[in-house]
Amino acid sequence: MRLAEITGAIQTAAGRVPRGVYAVIGFAIAAVFPLLNVAGVVETAWLRVGVVSLLFVMLSLGLNIVMGETGLLNLGYIAFFAFGAYTTALLSSPKFELQWPFLAVVVLSTLIAMVAGFVIGLPTLRLRGDYLAIVTLAFGEIVRLTIVNLQGLTNGPNGITGIYPPRLLGAEALEAAGSSGAAAWLVVDKPIEYYYLVLACVIVTSVLLSNLKNSRVGRAWNALREDELAAVATGITASRAKLLSVVLSAGIAGFAGSLFAYYSNVISPESFLFMQSVIVVCMVVLGGMGSIPGVIIGAIVLQALPQIIRQAAGAARSDFEVYRMLIFGILIVVMVIFRPEGLLPDKLWRREAREVDPRELEKTRQSLFDLEEGEKDLEV
Amino acid sequence: MGAILELQGVSMSFGGLKAVDGLSFDVNEGEIVSIIGPNGSGKTTTFNVISGLYEPDAGDILLKGESVAGLRPDQVHDKGISRTFQSLRLFTNMSVLENVLVGMHSITNAGVIASMLRLPSVRREEKRMYDKAQELLGMFPGRFSGPRQSQPAYSLSYANRRRLEIARALASDPALLLLDEPVAGMNPAESHEVMEQIKMLREKGYTILMIEHDMHVVEGVSDRVIAMDHGVKIAEGSYDEVANDPQVVEAYLGKRAAADATA
Ligand SMILES: Nc1ncnc2c1ncn2[C@@H]1O[C@H](COP(=O)(O)OP(=O)(O)OP(=O)(O)O)[C@@H](O)[C@H]1O
Ligand SMILES: [Mg+2]
Numbered sequence: 001m002r003l004a005e006i007t008g009a010i011q012t013a014a015g016r017v018p019r020g021v022y023a024v025i026g027f028a029i030a031a032v033f034p035l036l037n038v039a040g041v042v043e044t045a046w047l048r049v050g051v052v053s054l055l056f057v058m059l060s061l062g063l064n065i066v067m068g069e070t071g072l073l074n075l076g077y078i079a080f081f082a083f084g085a086y087t088t089a090l091l092s093s094p095k096f097e098l099q100w101p102f103l104a105v106v107v108l109s110t111l112i113a114m115v116a117g118f119v120i121g122l123p124t125l126r127l128r129g130d131y132l133a134i135v136t137l138a139f140g141e142i143v144r145l146t147i148v149n150l151q152g153l154t155n156g157p158n159g160i161t162g163i164y165p166p167r168l169l170g171a172e173a174l175e176a177a178g179s180s181g182a183a184a185w186l187v188v189d190k191p192i193e194y195y196y197l198v199l200a201c202v203i204v205t206s207v208l209l210s211n212l213k214n215s216r217v218g219r220a221w222n223a224l225r226e227d228e229l230a231a232v233a234t235g236i237t238a239s240r241a242k243l244l245s246v247v248l249s250a251g252i253a254g255f256a257g258s259l260f261a262y263y264s265n266v267i268s269p270e271s272f273l274f275m276q277s278v279i280v281v282c283m284v285v286l287g288g289m290g291s292i293p294g295v296i297i298g299a300i301v302l303q304a305l306p307q308i309i310r311q312a313a314g315a316a317r318s319d320f321e322v323y324r325m326l327i328f329g330i331l332i333v334v335m336v337i338f339r340p341e342g343l344l345p346d347k348l349w350r351r352e353a354r355e356v357d358p359r360e361l362e363k364t365r366q367s368l369f370d371l372e373e374g375e376k377d378l379e380v
Numbered sequence: 381m382g383a384i385l386e387l388q389g390v391s392m393s394f395g396g397l398k399a400v401d402g403l404s405f406d407v408n409e410g411e412i413v414s415i416i417g418p419n420g421s422g423k424t425t426t427f428n429v430i431s432g433l434y435e436p437d438a439g440d441i442l443l444k445g446e447s448v449a450g451l452r453p454d455q456v457h458d459k460g461i462s463r464t465f466q467s468l469r470l471f472t473n474m475s476v477l478e479n480v481l482v483g484m485h486s487i488t489n490a491g492v493i494a495s496m497l498r499l500p501s502v503r504r505e506e507k508r509m510y511d512k513a514q515e516l517l518g519m520f521p522g523r524f525s526g527p528r529q530s531q532p533a534y535s536l537s538y539a540n541r542r543r544l545e546i547a548r549a550l551a552s553d554p555a556l557l558l559l560d561e562p563v564a565g566m567n568p569a570e571s572h573e574v575m576e577q578i579k580m581l582r583e584k585g586y587t588i589l590m591i592e593h594d595m596h597v598v599e600g601v602s603d604r605v606i607a608m609d610h611g612v613k614i615a616e617g618s619y620d621e622v623a624n625d626p627q628v629v630e631a632y633l634g635k636r637a638a639a640d641a642t643a
Contacts, residue, residue: 222482230465230471
């Protein structure tokens, strides 16, 4: 067998497995990973890498809605992450001596980010391409500079410290009942606990978003991306659909930001630099715009891989950050040239990127063949 | 049978050019009306004004007695006017089936949260949409059967793209269907087939306003024909009346030739 035949056979075999199976396998691996730490095989530092990677997975899932589905670029996406993180920090830290319940804080952080999404989304509805890129970039920077300068609220560059850990539903009740040992179980403060909390959120988010993708709403977004004029002439209200996608993606970033604030305990404007927005864009592009498994892989590769390389290169390389961006740049250029549709592309974008998709061509040929065969049967 | 669509003195200019100039006509329920006219006579612009892509400079457009002039295209669509495009505007990377499903957007209502949770109501609606799509695509026997429905729209032949545009436009059960040159680029056999399908749509009770250059098709399906030139209606009536109208002949052939033809 020639190599092409072998890879072809593998591809057809892989194509027969329902996508859900891959999702279950992937999430199962993610769920088992911390047990390696429990067993002492990997260090706790790797759990932390895992938590941050999962937070970036969440961000990529959110950005993918606007970039991949609706086709709107956003270069200031990290601002929504900041809205969520600061809302959480203010409501659950010594800053104002508040400790709101976890659920209320997360919901409010998400909502505030959504409001921010609405505020930036509304005036930019008519913009596209370069103009949208510039406006969203400026928005991201305005938000960051406001955080730096709004000292009274945000402590400026010093950031907000001592964010209380999340206390899941029921912790208060248990404490009141006098069983603080049981209550401690419901306080999320160890890396492994954060890991599972964020993983659960990622799984729920990706299931909800993949349902949405194959629905009336998702199809309307795709239609707008494909041909806005035809879409509005087909009854889709462009402003409402676009605003919905911007607000939803902002909400997911706010949600991730809230979890990030809890996890990192300390937040400061440094976490919300323009570069972070660019990195999330890279994750979506690398993984495959519009593809949920793709952007998950993209986020993990770009977040975890550098850590692995850093480890391999030796922790002494403090200048690693510089190389990291260089490697990102090269990786993206290589991708755009050789595999513009991303690592695990969505079918719409694969079609967009390649004039003729060999796999689809083969399928068409096969189906036409089947049809002809069928017609012959009828004649007989 | 009352008028579904009424145009009352509709005008639309691009800078100094009056593309549509004081145009008035009616389309009655259950009728097929064709608009003919030389290239650049303002036919497509008329469609664009009716469907809300342009706002008319003057005049009014009534759908079932209610003004739709100045509404956004999606609002006009919701009121019941659906259209196809002369230049073909399918969602090219989406599949045949998805194109038709998008066409049902305005008659379905699954919202964002219900869709995320894939509630039973959403599943039922999706099932209904799927069945309806099968019915619509089934109008063109053998063209969109089975596996072809999952092919991207760009992989279709030119004639099939035109058919798919019609199926997408019909997906919202429009009160009025606007077809902009539905057989352009088709060979005689194909255009004959589409003509039969347009006749079938009339049987089903659709009201159609059609722009067409193919006189065989115009003659075959039209209850009434409107001829335009330079944005103005120059003739209206049965196919024979309009085809033999001296002004129409002149618009197509030029003054001298028209004189020769009548001589
Ligand atoms: N968007 C536009 N901007 C400027 N001029 C336009 C625009 N659209 C149409 N026109 C002009 O308006 C006039 C009418 O064009 P229209 O497309 O309505 O013609 P038509 O009757 O559909 O012709 P055809 O048979 O070639 O499709 C033409 O002179 C055309 O150049
Ligand atoms: Mg035209």
